[in-house]
Amino acid sequence: MKKVRGKYLWLVVLLPLCFLLSVSKSQAQGQKKVIQLSGIILGEDSVSGVPGVHVYVPKAGRGTTTNRVGYFSMPTLVGDEIVISAIGYQKQYYRVPDTDKENLTILVELVSDTTYLETVEIMPFPTEEIFKEAVLALNLPVDTEVNDQNLNQQLLALMLQTTPMDGALNHRYYIDNWVQYQNDRFGPRPNPLLNPFNWANFFKSLKNKQ
Helix, strand or coil, rough: HHHHHHHHHHHHHHHHHHHHHHHHHHHHHHHCCEEEEEEECCCCCCCCCCCCCCECCCCCCCCCCCCCEEEEEEEEEECCCEEEEEECCCEEECCCCCCCCCEEEEEECCCCCCCCCCCCCCCCCCHHHHHHHHHCCCCCCCCHHHHHHCCHHHHHHHHHHHCCCHHHHHHHHHHHHHCCCCCHHHCCCCCHHHHHHHHHHHHHHHHHHC
């Protein structure tokens, strides 16, 4: 009787131990290996790195961004689906393979993603009918009124006084002063009142008026 009890006692002790060992073994087999994933994200030129690229695992909520030279490094698990996305580029996907290495380095080249938007006409009127009504209601000036305003003598005189000389007028002003300076160097400046031809023309004009 004692032998039977001792036999059952050993079974009672061994069964929980076997169960614990099997559970720990299954947990060890179900655990995924951690791999440090590093890499460089390049643009289409395959020369310069792309900064600010998002590298993340959507299901796990883990991720990082590349630095100014396009480098990144983050811990991952075997089988993780890595998403690589950046503005202006197509999304890239990478699955972490089952490897014996603890560190893994990759090189990813992004492809430009060009999006063409439809043309949008921005108008201050909600509908075309309201726009037509507003155009028809405009009080457009008559061409003759515009011409009269452009030929206003006072306005033209003011523009003549305030408008600066251009390059041609400045050159002419310089040449006239230079010629006058040369004449003053070699003799007195001529007086038109002492010119007999001017007096003859003057008397002739008086006779014609009479």
